[in-house]
Amino acid sequence: MVYRFTLGHQNYLFDDLKTLMAKASPHRSGDVLAGIAAKNNVERIAAQYALSELPLKTFLKEAVVPYESDEVTRLIIDTHDAKSFERISHLTVGELRDFFLEDTTNGNTILELSRALTPEMVAAVSKLMRNQDLIVVSSKIELVTRFRNTLGLKGNVSIRLQPNHPTDDLKGILASTIDGLLYGCGDAVIGINPATDSPEVTINLLKMLEDLRLKFEIPTQSCVLCHVTTAMQIMKKAPVDLVFQSITGTEKANSSFGINLNLLSEAHQATLELDRGTIGNQCMYFETGQGSALSANAHHGVDQQTMEARAYAVARHYDPLLVNSVVGFIGPEYLYDGKQIIRAGLEDHFCAKVVGLPMGMDVCYTNHANADQDDMDNLLTLLGVAGCNFFMGVPGTDDIMLNYQSTSFHDALFIRKVLQKKPAPEFESWLLKMGIIDGDGVKLDVRGSHKLLTNL
């Protein structure tokens, strides 16, 4: 269907829904690369006006990726909550934006509608929102998940301790892990990206983390972020808490990651059966990121932010403990500079929260992007205010295996202090018991005699 809008004396035509959405997207290099971005600034605004007048019902009639050929579209349509949708079926995209922003609309109301909204509707709304709109709506939503601790409570912000090492050296990874624990990090997960996806390495890393966790009775979970098939292969002989997978928004792009929905269902079921959680059993961990579908040449002409939101429908299906976008990781061909990375980070967090995910963020950049640590300080602070569930903790921001900069253990101290947020409650008690923080949450000086530093 063709969409039209007249702005000034100019008539604008948009061939179909995905074209309209792409042209309404805030400028970013990935959509330019895909050849689908607005031709100029005014066309972008015309598209935003047209999008704002679009009835939400349109999204149920016109799929941006065909239902017949894409299992992600089928998942979205087949699990759509038509009954709850009746409450909002009369709204346009612009009216949905206003509804979200109203002071009388709280987080629970939004979450009740999560399954009535398709990811495309949520992506469309986000395109009409300024950064502060994205922040204020996200901050209404509380999404709590549990495995061995309670993540996502409003007064808390958690950290994935990311102790990567370029050769997966056990002692090297253990050293970074202990360092991070001494700054109060690691409540979201202690999660290692292995340098090489090998069953044997994964087993050794998991055993090392398990020994550490049991020795010091740390109320957290561990994960080696290997491919889902590797995790399934080893889960009978290694202590697998969470199963990880990178996911994206189309069948074809997921296939380029070596996965499909059936495989994820199998993995989820097998991990549930391990039953290793103590206070909950949400056992999946997903990462996403704008540009991944385009990178796999599987974007179907859909803009990268809409595609990202579709990945959240995949994540939601497996009731995850943790989800994060790796927003600045994919590179400048998708998000060119600090401005684009910041905008995308806020969009991803907003869309994921509205879709119903316990969203965290890898606030990060690569050295070939036009960004620096100041941009990351900005995004970290903005997402902290928006109520982001967790961030990464990397020694001194420098991931020596993945070769990019994420947030540091110090950034964790910073965001908890300025926003007066605490770690997950069970983990906070452990930090107090271990003499890592005081009752006000202030990090204590590290003594040479600290238990974590003995017998390394």
Added chain:
Amino acid sequence: MSNKLEIPAKWQQLKSYTKARVALGNVGTSLPLNDVLALKHAHALAKDAILTQLDKEFLKIKAKEHGVLCSEFKSQVKDRLEYLKRPDLGRKLVNTSEVENIKKVDIVIVITDGLSATAVNSNAFSVLDAVLPDLKEKFSICIALVELGRVAIGDQVAEFYNADFVAVLIGERPGLSSPESMGIYVTYKPKIGFTDERRNCISNIHKDGLSSIQAATLLKYLIDRSFALKISGVELKIDLGAILGDE
């Protein structure tokens, strides 16, 4: 610039196990100033590494020493700025009609700058010196130098030579601690349009990461397994311990 932080020796000992920036201490919630400046310095080095160029003369001399035919190619990218914004062009070769001596080979080794030419200038032949003598006994091999290339350009080069296997040696995105890190992506029976699940990757090859000897061992292993099982990628589970552990 003062730095009066006292880091206990036991804590500092963590630094002996990893190059990661551990045991830094803190000023309030912030990093000590020395570390802030060290990070900025490393960032500046990494940004500059992106602008380096392939040392074609040196690489050609090394190929000649091994008696391996070496040809030059270019991607469709014009310059470094375009390289950053147009990965699609970095995956395609410009006109190859001028390349001479085209014969079918079993294996083509692609050396391309990627995001750090110095990474391949300094690491490519450290690895190849250790594998080429053996490989030449079993396989016909050629080398392709590609300016401003991405990983997937290896598939087009491989089709050009009708090769059964391609190994792409490429400068990885420069990290703060490793502006000269090389990766190797290998594919069995490569075809244009293949995506990442068809490739195996050996990453982090640099002086503080995976050594050239380790990388060479893995590369030989991957070549043997790929030709034996006629596959590459996710399907080919690598048992690293079995190879590196036995050394």
